[in-house]
Amino acid sequence: MAILRLPALGRQIVDVDEIYEYLKERGIYYDRWEADAEFARTADSEAVLQAYRSEVSALISQGFSQVDVMSVNELTPDLDALDDQFAREHTHEDFEIRFFVEGEGVFFLNPGEGESLIELRCVAGDLISLPRGLKHWFEMGDVRHFRCIRFFSHDKGWIPHYTGSDLNLKYRKQSSE
Numbered sequence: 001m002a003i004l005r006l007p008a009l010g011r012q013i014v015d016v017d018e019i020y021e022y023l024k025e026r027g028i029y030y031d032r033w034e035a036d037a038e039f040a041r042t043a044d045s046e047a048v049l050q051a052y053r054s055e056v057s058a059l060i061s062q063g064f065s066q067v068d069v070m071s072v073n074e075l076t077p078d079l080d081a082l083d084d085q086f087a088r089e090h091t092h093e094d095f096e097i098r099f100f101v102e103g104e105g106v107f108f109l110n111p112g113e114g115e116s117l118i119e120l121r122c123v124a125g126d127l128i129s130l131p132r133g134l135k136h137w138f139e140m141g142d143v144r145h146f147r148c149i150r151f152f153s154h155d156k157g158w159i160p161h162y163t164g165s166d167l168n169l170k171y172r173k174q175s176s177e
């Protein structure tokens with residue numbers, strides 16, 4: 001299950017319905033799907049999409065026709081470079097929808113003025129949909145293993161627009177103190 005932390009408020013939410021409500025009020029959609037398929041480390045995208053074909057079809061029918069699978073594990077080359085790339089604050093011109101089928105990762109969501117940063121640890125079964133324009137970054141954490149299905153409504157949707165903010169570095173520093 002996901003864990004939502006609000007560092008500015010010293011608050012943590014673990015109840016699925018409360019997480020759903022908190023995110024919904026900020027235009028972020030969260031859901032839980034069954035994720036019980038197991039894959040070999042080397043399994044290809046097709047195997048993953050096939051295992052979740054009915055869920056994938058449901059989102060495609062809602063207009064998210066661009067689908068791919070992102071798989072990161074100890075076999076992935078240049079993990080450090082990838083980590084750096086994910087961990088810079090950015091936005092997208094499209095929704096960013098991810099369904100975690102394995103492993104875990106942490107989204108940092110920055111809703112803006114007057115709002116606490118949201119730290120959302122996602123694990124297998126978590127589905128998150130970030131609205132277009134929401135500032136965010138992503139960290140793999142110590143596990144450095146996740147596999148997720150990504151959905152976009154157009155083929156350039158995944159392109160990140162970096163904000164140039166160093167909030168991620170400040171936050172990382174604070175957390176390690």
Ligand SMILES: [Fe+2]
Binds near residue numbers: 096136
């Ligand atoms: Fe993103």
